[in-house]
Amino acid sequence: MLIEPASPTLTAFADFQRIAAGTRAEVITQLRHRADTMPVFVFDDATGEPLDLDLRDNAPAAAADNAAEPSARAVGRPKLGVVPREVTLLPRHWDWLNRQPGGASVALRKLVEDARRVHxxxxxxxxxxxxxxxxxxxxxxxxxxxxxxxxxxxxxxxxxxxxxxxxxxxxxxxxxxxxxxxxxxxxx
Structure with missing residues (x-):
């Protein structure tokens, strides 16, 4: 069972005052209804990254979300979120991985999960x-x-x-x- 990640939250500031907070759609709606023309700075709460939002009335609120999605790939298991990536290892690493039960992919997944848990x-x-x-x-x-x-x-x-x-x-x-x-x- 796949669990959908929570919608990212954003926080908007005008100068040093917080003027909006919530999901992307909520923040866009709040910012579109502002009367003043002060510059607005919007931040992703998970990463602290500043974001540029399209605040035009005719721009869909989810346009940035849709543009960020990569096109579907025919390889892997895209419906499960599995897409192929390239991993560069030395031959001895590949030899070790290939000797593991289930092969290289299973061994790499186990190593990554162990590292995620430990760290x-x-x-x-x-x-x-x-x-x-x-x-x-x-x-x-x-x-x-x-x-x-x-x-x-x-x-x-x-x-x-x-x-x-x-x-x-x-x-x-x-x-x-x-x-x-x-x-x-x-x-x-």
Whole structure:
């Protein structure tokens, strides 16, 4: 059984004020109904990446989602999400994989799942720090103590980070706290 991933959430800012949040469609709807013409910056909450949204009234809300989908491939099992990719290994690696029960594909899947399980905490901390940094760089890169706050973020110094961003605008600080919630784990 395949589980559909949750719709990604976005957060929009005008200057340093949060003006919209929700799914892509919800944020587009909220932004289309704004009366002012201040520039808007929209961020993906999962990655911290800034996004460009088409806010024209005649543009479909899901147009960006549809454009991002790759065309279907005839090989693999696309209905199950299986598409072929290229893996470059040394001959001795291929020899070892081919000797494993089920062959190379089964062995690689098991190795990947084991690595995901073993390193899940570390990967979560890293992803949270990277998302926080992307957002910080885009919206707060010129604010006081930005460089020091970035160093504290990647060093896992939660209290120092909070102290350095304490004077930043409230909505920016609140969003930083949301993005960095998992960045302070023990498994850095």
């Amino acid at each position: 899940a905490d570390r990967d979560t901390v890293r992803a949270s720090r990277e998302a926080t940094y992307r957002f910080m760089s885009a919206i707060a890169g010129h604010l006081p103590s930005f460089e020091e706050a970035s160093r504290a973020l990647f060093a896992g110094q939660h209290e120092r980070f909070d102290t350095l961003v304490a004077d930043w605008p409230d909505d920016v600080r609140t969003h930083l706290n949301k993005l960095s919630a998992a960045a302070w784990g023990e498994a850095a």
